[in-house]
Amino acid sequence: MLVGTPVLGIAPLTYPMLGIACLVFLVGVFDDFQHIRPAVRLLIELCSGVLLATVGGIAIVNVGDLLTLGNIPLLILGVPLTALAVAGLSNAFNMIDGIDGLAASMLALPMLALFALALGANHPMANSLLLILIPLGVFLLFNLGPNNRILPKMFLGDGGSVTLGFMVTASLVYFSQGENAVIRPVTALWLVTVPLMDMLATMLRRARQGQKIMAADRSHLHHSLMDMGFSSQQTLLLLVCYATACALLGKVLEGVPESLSLAVYILLFVAHCLFVLKTDAIGRRVRRRLLKPGARSDEYCEPN
Numbered sequence: 001m002l003v004g005t006p007v008l009g010i011a012p013l014t015y016p017m018l019g020i021a022c023l024v025f026l027v028g029v030f031d032d033f034q035h036i037r038p039a040v041r042l043l044i045e046l047c048s049g050v051l052l053a054t055v056g057g058i059a060i061v062n063v064g065d066l067l068t069l070g071n072i073p074l075l076i077l078g079v080p081l082t083a084l085a086v087a088g089l090s091n092a093f094n095m096i097d098g099i100d101g102l103a104a105s106m107l108a109l110p111m112l113a114l115f116a117l118a119l120g121a122n123h124p125m126a127n128s129l130l131l132i133l134i135p136l137g138v139f140l141l142f143n144l145g146p147n148n149r150i151l152p153k154m155f156l157g158d159g160g161s162v163t164l165g166f167m168v169t170a171s172l173v174y175f176s177q178g179e180n181a182v183i184r185p186v187t188a189l190w191l192v193t194v195p196l197m198d199m200l201a202t203m204l205r206r207a208r209q210g211q212k213i214m215a216a217d218r219s220h221l222h223h224s225l226m227d228m229g230f231s232s233q234q235t236l237l238l239l240v241c242y243a244t245a246c247a248l249l250g251k252v253l254e255g256v257p258e259s260l261s262l263a264v265y266i267l268l269f270v271a272h273c274l275f276v277l278k279t280d281a282i283g284r285r286v287r288r289r290l291l292k293p294g295a296r297s298d299e300y301c302e303p304n
Contacts, residue, residue, distance in 0.1 A: 012128055012131060013058065013125055013128050013170065013171065013174050014056050014057045014058060016051075016055045016056040016057065017052060017056040017057075017058055017167075017170050020048055020051050020052055020055070020056055020166070021163055021166055021167055021170075023048065024044075024045075024048050024090075024162060024163050024166045025159050025160075025162075025163040026159075027041070027044050027162075028157070028158045028159030028160070028161075028162040028163055029157070029158075029159035031158045031159070031162075032157045032158045032159055038214040042087055042091075042214075045086060045087035045090050045091070045162070045166075046083045046084070046086070046087045047083075048083075048086055048087075048166060049082050049083030049084065049085065049086030049087055050079055050080075050082075050083045052082060052083075052086060052166075052170055052173075053078065053079045053082040053083065054079060056170070058082075058170050058173050058174050058177075059078045059079060059082045059173065059177070060074060060078050060081050060082045060085060060173055060177060060185070061073065061074060061078050061177050061178060062074060062177070062185065063081075063185050063186075064184050064185040064186055064258045065257070065258045065259070066186070066258050066259050066262055067259065068257055068259055082173060085169055085173065086166060086169050086170075088196070088199070089165050089168065089169040089172075089192060089195070089196065090161075090162045090165035090166050090169065091162075091165075091199060092165070092192070092195035092196050092198065092199040093106060093107055093161050093162070093164065093165035093168070093195050094158060094161040094162050094165060095195070095198070095199050095202065095220065096194070096195045096198055096199070096220065096222070097156055097161045098220055098222050098223065099222055099226075099232045099235060099236060100143050100144055100232065100236070101140060101143055101144045101236050102222060102235075102236055102239060103156055103161050103195075104136055104139055104140050104143060104156065104164075105140070105236065105239075105240050105243070106192070106194055106195045106239075106243060107132075107136055107161075107164050107165070107168055108133065108136045108137070108140070109191070109240070109243050109244060109247060110168055110171075110172060110188075110191035110192055110247070111129050111132050111133050111136070111168060111171065112133065113191050113247050113251070114129055114171055114172070114175050114182070114183070114191070115129040115130070115133060117175075117182045117183060117251075118175060118182050121182045123175075123180070123182055125174075125180070129171060132164065132167050132168065132171065136164070139154060139156070139160075142154035143155065143156075168192075172188040172191065172192070173188075175188075176188045183251075183254070184254060184258055184261075185258075186250075186258045186261045186262050186265070187250045187251065187253070187254055187261070189250070189262075189265055190246050190247055190249060190250020190251075190253070190261075190265065191246075191247050191250060193242075193243060193246035193247070193250075193265075193268070194221070194239055194242060194243040194246065197268070197269050197272045197273075198220055198221045198222075198272075200269070200273075201221070201269075201272055201273045201276045202219050202220055202276070204273060205219050205273075205276055205277060206219065208277075219276070221239065221272075221276065222235050222236075222239060224275075224276065225238060225239075246268075249264075
């Protein structure tokens with residue numbers, strides 16, 4: 001992103017945002033090596049969200065017409081809600097980084113959707129999204145490549161996933177607010193359905209079982225699918241298709257009242273949670289059909 005701005009001549013959404021992203025990256029890299037405590041990391045992410053809203057010039061100022069009474073302004077609540085959005089989505093993308101290509105794909109999909117919509121609307125800042133899309137495309141070549149001298153394996157780490165999560169969140173806020181809007185605020189939720197719902201459902205499941213909600217385990221959706229017998233490649237394909245379908249549905253629902261779009265989203269989240277809570281029984285049923293008795297996928301998948 002830093003190289004793309006001067007070399008490609010592409011301006012970021014705001015230059016302060018780029019500076020804040022650099023700070024987030026440094027904290028993420030430090031976390032990769034020294035393992036910052038979750039509470040401290042969360043506080044830093046919240047602070048980066050506050051900086052984005054106050055210094056970066058990108059903030060949630062309204063949440064749309066969710067009550068069919070007109071756009072709901074947030075006033076002084078805009079800054080804390082922006083901070084929560086940054087911290088929440090940054091963690092969501094970090095938590096879903098369990099198999100090759102998954103986090104990067106979930107990061108790229110909303111950016112591709114925003115880029116297409118902004119380009120179609122002749123938005124002057126559409127090209128700024130290339131500062132995220134191009135690095136993600138290059139990274140996926142290495143992350144999903146054959147791991148040889150030409151394409152050695154590359155990983156995001158906390159520094160990469162949290163920083164890109166911050167940039168994606170900033171982009172979603174920027175392009176869903178005020179004069180810059182190319183989507184409605186509720187549609188932004190549809191563009192990040194998989195990582196957001198996965199994080200919330202996983203936290204609910206851990207809380208229900210009396211575990212720490214930020215403790216790493218194998219309760220994420222990609223873990224559940226692999227425990228059901230799907231390979232890592234099949235799991236990646238399934239989740240990319242799921243995320244794409246949700247993004248398309250969100251765009252289709254822009255033609256209906258925002259309250260209805262939100263209601264459908266909540267229903268999908270309930271279905272998602274029920275699926276996650278029932279994965280053990282579903283896994284046993286699917287394994288009986290697809291695999292030999294007692295078999296399960298032996299591919300390694302990071303707990304997160």
